Amino acid sequence: MIDIQAINERTIGEHDIHVHAFVKKRKERLCPHCQSTKIEVYMDVIRFILDTPIDGKRRFILLMAKRYKCARCFKTFDERCDDLYPGHGMTRRMAEWIDRQRVNGMSMYRMAKETGMDEGFFRSYFKRKAAQNEKQANEG
Numbered sequence: 001m002i003d004i005q006a007i008n009e010r011t012i013g014e015h016d017i018h019v020h021a022f023v024k025k026r027k028e029r030l031c032p033h034c035q036s037t038k039i040e041v042y043m044d045v046i047r048f049i050l051d052t053p054i055d056g057k058r059r060f061i062l063l064m065a066k067r068y069k070c071a072r073c074f075k076t077f078d079e080r081c082d083d084l085y086p087g088h089g090m091t092r093r094m095a096e097w098i099d100r101q102r103v104n105g106m107s108m109y110r111m112a113k114e115t116g117m118d119e120g121f122f123r124s125y126f127k128r129k130a131a132q133n134e135k136q137a138n139e140g
């Protein structure tokens with residue numbers, strides 16, 4: 001990954017791997033809501049990000065990140081990270097993993113078993129993806 005720097009990796013119980021990590025390059029310059037440049041760090045947060053399973057274990061990234069606050073519109077927002085797939089709390093490579101399993105004919109039930117997520121997680125992913133594809137088709 002290009003933007004996430006792992007610090008250490010721990011096996012938790014039998015099924016989970018937790019990777020502690022941080023975002024390498026800070027990119028925040030503008031408020032995404034009003035485009036103001038008057039933004040400041042609001043708090044440190046740990047984001048729980050689903051990553052690709054490995055050796056039959058599900059893997060989460062505990063990402064130490066900044067939350068910003070805009071001094072003009074007072075809204076808060078999370079720092080950007082190029083390795084994250086927007087809106088689903090997972091990495092881009094996890095989204096690619098899901099797409100690949102889908103192409104190979106894996107059911108959502110099976111994906112849920114492999115990753116420890118529930119089927120609803122995958123349903124909402126595919127639903128949103130279908131909506132995006134439709135939008136692109138209409139625009140193109």
Ligand SMILES: [Zn+2]
Pocket residue numbers: 031032033034035036070071072073074075
């Ligand atoms: Zn703002």
